[in-house]
Amino acid sequence: MARPTRCRRICAEPTCRGFAPQPATEAGTVILTVDEYEVIRLVDYEKRTHEQCAAQMQISRTTVTEIYENARFKLSDSLVNGKALVIDGGHYRVCQGGRERGCGRSCRRAAQAEKGEAVMRIAVPYEDGQVFQHFGHTSQMKIYDVEGGSIIKEQIADTTGSGHGALAGFLSGLRVDVLICGGIGGGAQQALAQAGIKLYGGAAGAADDAVRSFLAGTLDYSAEIRCEHHEHHGAHGHCGEDKHGCGGHCGG
Numbered sequence: 001m002a003r004p005t006r007c008r009r010i011c012a013e014p015t016c017r018g019f020a021p022q023p024a025t026e027a028g029t030v031i032l033t034v035d036e037y038e039v040i041r042l043v044d045y046e047k048r049t050h051e052q053c054a055a056q057m058q059i060s061r062t063t064v065t066e067i068y069e070n071a072r073f074k075l076s077d078s079l080v081n082g083k084a085l086v087i088d089g090g091h092y093r094v095c096q097g098g099r100e101r102g103c104g105r106s107c108r109r110a111a112q113a114e115k116g117e118a119v120m121r122i123a124v125p126y127e128d129g130q131v132f133q134h135f136g137h138t139s140q141m142k143i144y145d146v147e148g149g150s151i152i153k154e155q156i157a158d159t160t161g162s163g164h165g166a167l168a169g170f171l172s173g174l175r176v177d178v179l180i181c182g183g184i185g186g187g188a189q190q191a192l193a194q195a196g197i198k199l200y201g202g203a204a205g206a207a208d209d210a211v212r213s214f215l216a217g218t219l220d221y222s223a224e225i226r227c228e229h230h231e232h233h234g235a236h237g238h239c240g241e242d243k244h245g246c247g248g249h250c251g252g
Contacts, residue, residue: 008035008067008092009058018086025082033090036071043068046173047166120146122214123176124207126156131203131210133182135167143174144211151211168195180210180219 014037021027032040035057042053043064050068054061078085122145124131125138132138138159145153159170168191171179179192180200192199202222203210213219 006059006063006091008038008090009056009095010034010038010092011056011095013094014087017088018084019078020084021078021082027081027083029084029086030074030078031089032071032074032085032087033092034087035090035092036067036074037087038092039064039067040071040075045166045169047169116147118147119152120178121174121176122146122178122180122211123157123171123174124180124203124210125182126207129206129208131180131182131205131207133204135181135184135188138167141171141174142207143176146215149215151215168192168197171195171197178214180207180214180221 014034038057039053042048042056043050048056050061050064054064057064075085077083121143123141123143125135126132126140126142127138132140141157141159143155143157144151157174159167168188171192172195176197178198178200180203182202182204184199184201189199189201200214200219200221203219210219
């Protein structure tokens with residue numbers, strides 16, 4: 001007797017439910033299930049490992065691999081053969097927000113649901129109350145919601161090992177408008193710009209003070225900031241050798 005399929009947890013329903021080829025064809029339709037979409041979002045967009053994805057969705061790593069391979073084939077079938085793509089169905093449940101056990105403080109559903117249209121959301125790489133100075137290695141972001149020039153909410157979001165190349169997608173998923181940070185590489189800056197996130201680099205000191213200074217128009221920042229490890233490549237052998245390095249891929 002076959003084992004019942006375990007319900008897969010997703011953070012939120014997809015915003016877009018379908019994509020059509022241009023020009024239109026009669027090649028047929030590919031159905032990507034919602035749980036397949038979630039695996040693609042976590043693994044390809046947020047750059048999570050299969051193990052991290054499994055923990056997030058409360059399924060086994062083997063199941064994640066199977067879902068991922070099926071989803072990637074469906075996407076390629078749609079692209080190569082000009083088939084319409086529809087996201088629908090699957091065996092899943094939507095999480096109940098960031099406080100649900102195991103979902104983490106960076107829960108996409110909770111963050112998106114709570115941000116009003118008039119709210120500006122600011123993110124700061126965070127460690128022990130300070131602006132963490134190496135964007136690519138930050139393990140936490142402090143998130144500030146601002147309305148009418150005043151901070152109305154603060155929360156800390158775990159980046160869950162997103163890494164240098166995926167943090168722009170992580171912040172975009174949280175609907176962040178502004179990033180205040182210390183050092184940051186050129187590649188990450190480009191990714192933030194593409195995501196529509198305004199960057200204020202070169203900040204230091206207490207994270208709360210940096211945000212208050214930004215709101216007052218007195219933040220000391222640099223438009224030409226680069227992570228110091230990107231600039232001193234020769235002195236360290238390669239970027240990321242020390243424990244506060246910026247990761248293996250240097251964009252500066």
